Amino acid sequence: MRSIIKSAAFLCAISSVSTGAWACESPATICLDENSGFPLIQNGKPLPVVISANANSAVRRAADAFSDDLERVSGSNSELLTSVKQAEGSLVLIGVLGENPLIEELVSQGKLDVDAIRGQWEAYQVAVVDKPWPGVDQALVVVGSDRRGAVFGTFDLSEQMGVSPWYWFADVPTQQQNNVYVTPGSRSDQPKVRYRGIFINDEDPALKGWAQKKFGGVNSGMYEKVFDLLLRLKGNYIWPAMWGKAFHLDDPKNTALADDMGIVMGTSHHEPMTRAHAEWHRKSENPTGGGAWNYETNGESIRKFWRGGIERMMSKKDGTPYESLVTVGMRGDGDEPMSEGTAIELLEQVVADQRDIIADVTEKPAKQTPQVWALYKEVQDYYDKGMTVPDDVTLLFADDNWGLVRRLPTKDVNREGGFGVYYHFDYVGVPRNYKWTNTVQIGKVWQQMNLSYQRGAEDLWVVNVGDLKPIEFPIDFFLTMAWNPEAMDTHALRDYAEQFAAQSFGTELAPKVADLIERYGTYAAMRKPELLNENTFEIGEIAEPKLKGGEFYGHYTKWQRLEQDMIAVKKQINKAQYSAFFQLVEWPIASMSNLYEMYFAAAWNKALVEVGDARSNHFMELVQTNFQRDSDLTDKYHQINDGKWDGMINQVHMNYVTWNDPEEQTMPTVSKIYGGKNNIEVQFEAMDQPENIQVIDASDFDTASNAKGLTWTAVKHLGQSNAGMLALPQGQKPTSVGDNIALSYKFNQPHHGDAHVTLELSPTLDTIARGGVRLAVAVDGKPAKTLSFDLHATGGGQHTPQEKAWAKAVINNKQLLEMTFTELTTGEHELKVFRIDDNMVLEKLIIKSAKTDTPIKQ
Incomplete structure (x- = not known):
């Protein structure tokens, strides 16, 4: 283990x-x-x-x-x-x-x-x-x-x-x-999950540019290093880089190298039959240019193309196949839906034809060649509506591209091919691309993949890692957990950052480095940097002599404290450790802290300019400094260790307007008040917390009631509070209020009136398609109110109310449930939160009291 x-x-x-x-x-x-x-x-x-x-x-x-x-x-x-x-x-x-x-x-x-x-x-x-x-x-x-x-x-x-x-x-x-x-x-x-791997994706311009400088291309020289890393992490499977690339064609050494090292090759969810999508349009493979990627109008050409992929898999000199997990199924050209409707019959025919090709070329029954069918985006809808899937094919469920698993097995759980999960640490798509840096909190990975394993997804785990760097820590965690999900319990999760830090920097510094890594993971996961701008958070109030800082000030200050703590630890790092420390700790923290400071300053510049306050000039200069520092930090990354990583951090990450990449880095718009001083001292004080609001971390419960084999557990590094509260083990059936699996919280009502309760939850999806995820809430033993949410994540847009709710939840990395309890007496009250459905993670309770003129009935 x-x-x-x-x-x-x-x-x-x-x-x-x-x-x-x-x-x-x-x-x-x-x-x-x-x-x-x-x-x-x-x-x-x-x-x-x-x-x-x-x-x-x-x-x-x-x-x-x-x-x-x-x-x-x-x-x-x-x-x-x-x-x-x-x-x-x-x-x-x-x-x-x-x-x-x-x-x-x-x-x-x-x-x-x-x-x-x-x-x-x-x-x-x-x-x-x-x-x-x-x-x-x-x-x-x-x-x-x-x-x-x-x-x-x-x-x-x-x-x-x-x-x-x-x-x-x-x-x-x-x-x-x-x-x-x-x-x-x-x-x-031995491993508990059969296939465990990574998907290098969205690799232009960063990984591609780096590989060209370091190895002359995304070629066997690069992949030899990737395969060595993968095997040392006890992984065995890869979807290779695919933006305009073809693993088996770009370097003649690639195919044999993977086999020589023991790597199982695959292709991504929309690249069937071992064929890279880029191959379809290459004249070396298709002299006529391939034609339309449309099975109804160009099926013969597509089948010929697929046959070539399986023939290549069988071209090993000793007569045995190159070890592969063959992707079957089909999506549209460029990873788009295959048709406007639910093309169940067409997709079933596609797979039947693909399996005929596999059987014919290998001269063995198709079931003897391992296959996987990715139920990604609209393909999952086909499955939900009854699409027939051969029993020996592994069904690969997917997350919503933002780390929330969409569907898990509810039937045929003992099917021969089993199940897997395709997960994301990187994504290009709505509501916003995120490719620049590590924004993964391993507690969320643990919660979703533990749920997946408990529900039977134990045959394939593959994660989209983008450029591979700088996502080292979550990759390490994902593959470690994949080897033995049962050993990765909440205690192992709690200790993981310290173990990783000890391995990298020694036991003496491990607790301090681990604290930095953990805090970074929590803060960075709260909101992707590509979603940040000067309008993201409420800034506070303009006041004299100090500005009153609001929500943005809170985020800015915690990043500043984290960077200062990092600098203190950095002083204890020796010369041999520094390159690793810079890559794994210093650069992620400094670059994100700098980004928050830049947008924080841009927000205050805008607000102060509008009222003619010369303090705006201080923030204008700060924005300019931050913008330059971002470039300097990138340059330092590219120069460290004699330029070994030159080009690796080249993803655009500032001033997004739409979901897709801006063409270049641009500084936020700032203005200057002429005639005002540029060196005015600017000071802040935090805004006062309203007396009528009580905030309770979910882990600060008074009592926990456990039953039906379920136990409330505080899971560290899960969510934005001290710990996420989860009823374990996961994967269990719904329970009722009568089962009394509940957390109890005491709160004070300062006056007669109402209490408006907001529950902050980790966003999760309904993995069994029952129509939402439920819990119940009661006050003072009165009848409980059942609450639910149903975030619909097709990944295809934000048009329906459900999709808009999903986009809001993943942007803010939280889901809110609200209710009001009326006519509460002055004094202490008890609020209970009851488990009903699985995959519900409680992070925080916010209770806002309000006076009412309605007489209180005694």
Whole structure:
């Protein structure tokens, strides 16, 4: 279980002194305690690594990488050998069950028990074996049930030694160790989700421009680094970059590279039959230019095109197919709907024809070739209305492009092909593109993917990661959780940022760095930067001698405090750590803080100019400074580490007017009052909180009532309050007020009158198509009122009331439910919130009291 290893074994491994942590007590785990087991590195010298002479290329590559990792940790070379006879003394053996004679010998002699992994998918066993062969005292054996199992077991040891999966893609340094041990015994592990991967998307101009400068293009040189990262994160699947690109054609080395490294190739939700959409319009593939992407009018050409994709998949020299998860189905040209209506019969015919092609080319029943059908946007509507899907095809549900899963299994939950989820950390579309920086709160990812797993989506998890950087932290979390969603409980979620920080910057700084990462995630998720401008928030009141700051002031000040706290931690970062710190911590915080300050200043400039207040000039200069600083921060990112990341942060992110990108960065419009002083001191004070408003974090409940196997749980890093309140486990059936699964809150009514209650919730969607998500509220034991909301997220526009409500919810990252309780007496009252439906996350309660002239009935 990677999350457990990361929270215990790894922390022990990177500590400079013995901690006596779980790692040093668990079997076959890295430990730095002196003489605590099998010496992997001793007095600065690592053991040799042995593989069979005919080892699979993926195993060979992983073993070679592990040798490099041993050198990173020890400072000395580790030999890669193909015979035990070449080794002197102890060694590391890496291989696949049934493919390595040395492993088979150990199994047959009873020295290695592999029953736990035999016949499993991507499982691995790590074991310390005593006296495995004559003349060899001990061997550390990594055996996979298949080739990726061996790869994952190997990289698991690398990570425990202190080699971050992000050693290249975020320049995370490796702390050298003179002695590294492996505790005695054996352990095994395997994934809970079958396919786990990423989708590189919306990659122009940033990733594309960077790759052209670094590798000469989005080519095999770049993908070799991406695949290495993916495997070290225990991922196995990818949708490659697709904006005008064709993975299999752009670089002749790409296809073989993926197979050599053990990567399962796929294509995105609208690119069927292993074909990149860009291929359709290339004359090399279609001499006539392809023609219309219309199955009713040009079906013969399209089928020929698809056949070519499957033939290419079968073109491996040894006669076996390149390992692929074939996307089936069809959308319109350019990722648009295929038709105006619900084309169920047409889409069913498309898939039937595609499966005929697969069977004909592979000369096997279609069900023997893994396939996935993405129920994205309008395709989900087809499914909801009864579209027939072959039982062996994996059904890939999708979120709303903003991190809210739209639909989950309610029928055929045991179907052969199973289910998956396509999730987004990046998106181009309504209500606004978001591509520039990390705006992901991992608590939200956890809540939605935990729900998905509990409801049966356990065959494929794939996430749109845009340019891949700077979304390192949520990618790390997503793939860690995908390996074992059951191990990623609320405690593991709470500790995850600190574990990530420890891996990157050491245990001493980990709590401080983790606090920065967590606060950043909460603040950045509140509103995408592309949705910010000078009119986003209420600014306050113009007053003398101090301006009174409103909502915008609150956001501005918390970002400023976060940046100051980051600068304090930065002073403790050593030179070797700085490049990683800048990429993972400093740049995200500084750039977002700067953006908030710029729009905050633009808002005040506008307001003060309108009343002729010369303090406006101070804010005009601040906007100009911020605008230049944004460019300076980008330049610094592109120059750090000798320009390694030049071009990677080139996404436009300022002054959006419509949903799509502006053509260039532009500064907010500011004005100057001539004759006024430019260096006037400007001071703020916060506006007074009205006495008649009480704000209660949902986690500050007085009592919690649990029943039906459900327990109210405060989930840290979920939502904008201290913690989101959630009834766990997720995925359970509706309950009633009578079940009394409720949270109780005490509030004070300062006078006779009404209490207007607003519940702030994380926005979520009705994943079972029942017509909305419900809860109930009651005061003082009176009959409860049932409230619901139904955010309809087609992703196609904001025209209907439901779509407008959805757009408002995702823009503000909150959903509000409101009610009024009348004629409450002065004094204390009890408000109870009852669970009814699943996927309901309570964040905050706002209670506004109002006097009334209506006599109170005693």
